[in-house]
Amino acid sequence: MSHSTARIKLRLEYDAPLVLGPGKYQLLARIERLGSISAAGRDMGMSYKRAWSLIEEMNAAFAQPVVDSSRGGPGGGGATVTATGQEVMRRFRALEKLLTDQGADDLAALSALLRQG
Template sequence: MDLDINYKLWLEKDGSKVFGPGPAKMLELVDRMGSLKRAAETMDMSYSQAWNLLDSLEKRLGFELTEGKAGGSRGGGSRLTEKGRILLRKYRGLEKDFAGRVQELADDYFDGKRSEGDRC
C-alpha cells in the first residue's frame, strides 16, 4: 500500500513544549548566518518575534541558546552557545533516528511483516 507516515516530534519539559522543528530551524539559520535578525527574516518572522521565541525557549530550557553582541554602526551578531549547539545536534540526531524507525514500523505494519492476516 502506498501510504506516507506523518508525525511531529518535539521536546517537552513539565508537560510544555520546549523545542521542536521551528526553533531548530531558527538556530541553524543563526549558526549559518551569524545573526538572529537575518535568521528571522529568512523565516518570515519579525526580529521581535524571533527574539521573544528565543527568550521563551531559553527560560523554559534553563540555559542560553545563543550569545552575541548588540548592533550599531558596525552591526551585531549572534552565535550558538555550546549548549545550544549540543541541543541542536542531539535534536537533529533524534529526528533522523526517529524518522528511520517510524518508517521501519510503517513498513512492518503496512507491508504485512507484522500483521500478515490483515494486510490493507
C-alpha cells in the same frame, strides 16, 4: 496501489515551559549559519520580534543560553549559537534520526492502513 508517505515531526514538550520542535531547531540552525537573529527570522518568514521571543524562551528554559547576542550599533550586532545551543541541535537531530530509522517499519505499516484515494 499508492500509500501516503509519512514523516516524523518531532515535538518535545517540557514542563520548563518549553516546546522544542522543528521550527526552533531551524531558527537555531539559521542563526548559526547567518550570525543574526533578524536575518534568521527573515529567512524563515517571521518577524524579528517573533524570532527574539523564541530565543528568549529557549534561553530561559535551558540552564545555559542557547544563543548569545550583541546589540546593533556602528559595527552592527550579531548572534552566535552557544555550545549549549549546538548540543541542543545535535541531540534534537539525533532523536529525529533515531525515530525515523527505528520507526520506518511502523510508519510503513500505518501508511498501509490508510484509506486509499
